[in-house]
Amino acid sequence: xxxxxxxxxxxxxxxAYPLLMFLGTFLKTKKTDFQxxxxxxxxxxxxxxxxxxxxxxxxxxxCIQNSKCDVRLTFDVFKCRRCGQCxxxxxxxxxxxxxxxxxxxxGGTIARKVVKEVKPDAIVAVACERDLSSGIVDTYPIPVLxxxxxxxxxxxxxxxxxxxxVEEALIWFINHQDRKH
Ligand code: SF4
Numbered sequence: 001x002x003x004x005x006x007x008x009x010x011x012x013x014x015x016a017y018p019l020l021m022f023l024g025t026f027l028k029t030k031k032t033d034f035q036x037x038x039x040x041x042x043x044x045x046x047x048x049x050x051x052x053x054x055x056x057x058x059x060x061x062x063c064i065q066n067s068k069c070d071v072r073l074t075f076d077v078f079k080c081r082r083c084g085q086c087x088x089x090x091x092x093x094x095x096x097x098x099x100x101x102x103x104x105x106x107g108g109t110i111a112r113k114v115v116k117e118v119k120p121d122a123i124v125a126v127a128c129e130r131d132l133s134s135g136i137v138d139t140y141p142i143p144v145l146x147x148x149x150x151x152x153x154x155x156x157x158x159x160x161x162x163x164x165x166v167e168e169a170l171i172w173f174i175n176h177q178d179r180k181h
Pocket of ligand 1: 070082085086089
């Protein structure tokens with residue numbers, strides 16, 4: 001990790017983030033924008049870092065699963081029957097293609113538990129502005145590339161994500177595997 005990226009991530013995640021969240025309690029309409037701004041800034045800095053990645057985790061929100069699907073995926077995403085009714089099938093196949101880990105988290109507590117168990121060197125995380133920004137702060141100093149989910153049916157139900165963006169983030173980390181400094 002470069003010293004300047006470490007410094008700026010600390011400034012953004014440990015100082016700017018709580019400050020913006022505090023401001024967001026007064027400027028409620030701006031809070032989501034502040035969270036998205038934190039995610040964007042974090043991604044920009046992570047992608048300028050010099051990191052050595054061996055184990056990558058793709059961490060997904062529960063709301064990406066089709067709301068009519070009765071399979072319980074929280075503890076084992078591979079229980080998915082791959083019917084194609086939601087992006088879980090494609091995301092599993094993407095992680096299989098690149099040989100990386102994948103998990104679903106129903107909230108911050110489960111996400112922290114997954115990270116503790118998998119012990120990734122890097123995370124590609126998909127979530128809404130709120131969960132993504134707080135998750136990036138929680139998992140610091142692990143480098144996280146955050147990808148905002150898409151919400152065609154509103155928040156927290158049948159959300160989706162750009163597979164291309166997830167794949168690009170994975171490729172970026174994979175290109176940094178075992179890099180000697
Ligand atoms: S792809 Fe998997 S998670 Fe999505 S609806 Fe089908 S079985 Fe359920």
